[in-house]
Amino acid sequence: MISASIPAITVPASAGPVALLLLAAGASTRMGRPKQLLPYHGRTLLRHAAETAVASGCAPIVLVTGALHEALVAEVSGLPIQAIHNPDWETGMASSIRAGLSALAEPQPAAVLIMLTDQPLVTPELLQELIARQQQTQAPIVAAAYGGTLGVPAVFAQSLLPELLRLQGQQGAGRLIASLGAAVGRVPFPEGLLDVDTPAQYAALLAQPPR
Numbered sequence: 001m002i003s004a005s006i007p008a009i010t011v012p013a014s015a016g017p018v019a020l021l022l023l024a025a026g027a028s029t030r031m032g033r034p035k036q037l038l039p040y041h042g043r044t045l046l047r048h049a050a051e052t053a054v055a056s057g058c059a060p061i062v063l064v065t066g067a068l069h070e071a072l073v074a075e076v077s078g079l080p081i082q083a084i085h086n087p088d089w090e091t092g093m094a095s096s097i098r099a100g101l102s103a104l105a106e107p108q109p110a111a112v113l114i115m116l117t118d119q120p121l122v123t124p125e126l127l128q129e130l131i132a133r134q135q136q137t138q139a140p141i142v143a144a145a146y147g148g149t150l151g152v153p154a155v156f157a158q159s160l161l162p163e164l165l166r167l168q169g170q171q172g173a174g175r176l177i178a179s180l181g182a183a184v185g186r187v188p189f190p191e192g193l194l195d196v197d198t199p200a201q202y203a204a205l206l207a208q209p210p211r
Contacts (some may be wrong), residue, residue, distance in 0.1 A: 013050055016156065017111035020058035021100035022049060022081070024117045025089035030197045034068055036117050036201060037075070041210065045196065046075045054092025056127035062103045064096045065089075066169050077205055092169035101165055105195035111135075114173050118211050120205060121191035122153055124172040129187050130155045134193040143177050146192030150177050152185055 024046055024087060030165060036046040044049075053061050061081045065072045067088025074081045080177040082099040097114065104112075111134055126144065134142040136153040143154035151174050163176055177184055196202050 003168065017109045018058050018111045018113055018116065019104050020056065020061045020127075021097065022053050022061060022063045022115055022117065023093065023096050023100070024049075024072055025064050025086050025093075025096045026195075027067035027090075031186075031199065031202070034071070035196050035202070036068065036072055038196065040120055040205070045120055046072055046117050048120055049115065049122070050076045050079050050081055052122055052124055052127070053115065054081070055124035056090075056113070056131070057124075058131075060104065062100045062110075064100045064103075066096060077114035079115060091109070092168075094169055097164050097166050097167060097173065101161060108161060110181045111125040111155050111157050112161065112164070113153060113155045116195070118139055118196040119153070119192060120131055120196065121194055121208075122189075126189055133185050137185050139185035140183055141177055141180055142187060144189035144192050145186040146189050150174075150186055150190065153189075 024036050034104060037044045040048050050063065063076055063081050063083040064081060064086050066086045069085045073100050082103060084099060084103045086096045087207055088095040111128060113131065130142050130144065130153060134157065135158065140157045141154055143150040144152065154173060154177060160176065164173065168176065194201065194205060
């Protein structure tokens with residue numbers, strides 16, 4: 001069940017389906033323990049991200065696991081999310097993107113939104129705004145803007161799915177975003193500067209007032 005604190009938002013049916021990849025394959029080496037399972041406001045970071053993804057209205061939603069699988073699958077129990085394991089997760093984020101895209105059933109979605117589990121200040125409203133901006137402008141990518149950069153969460157038009165599949169190794173979606181320069185649409189998300197990779201960043205997150 002979706003938390004009552006996360007408002008449900010529906011993607012307009014006329015715009016076509018938007019799939020969502022929730023990437024959670026990393027080993028959290030800098031954190032020293034699985035960051036996907038860190039407590040945050042009564043649930044884990046993964047559960048929080050998964051509920052946010054569901055509330056965005058995207059479908060289908062694919063959770064890509066790697067270093068952990070069974071424990072992460074248990075965290076999304078009861079949600080309309082397909083979980084797949086990426087056996088090549090150690091080769092880098094590109095393999096997780098490919099695994100997630102490969103899990104999408106035909107026909108291909110009109111667009112794909114990629115998000116991570118370590119950006120807990122992402123909201124359904126932000127995801128919906130990214131989707132709406134891409135649908136309205138038909139930009140190849142619409143990305144979140146924070147700290148002078150563009151990054152995920154970001155929406156990729158169907159025409160760019162082959163480019164995502166060609167990413168290799170440690171190349172994440174950010175490489176493709178950077179390669180398109182001014183063609184990329186943007187939605188301000190200053191809170192994106194706070195992600196959770198280290199114990200200090202996790203402490204900073206917990207020090208934030210409730211949203």
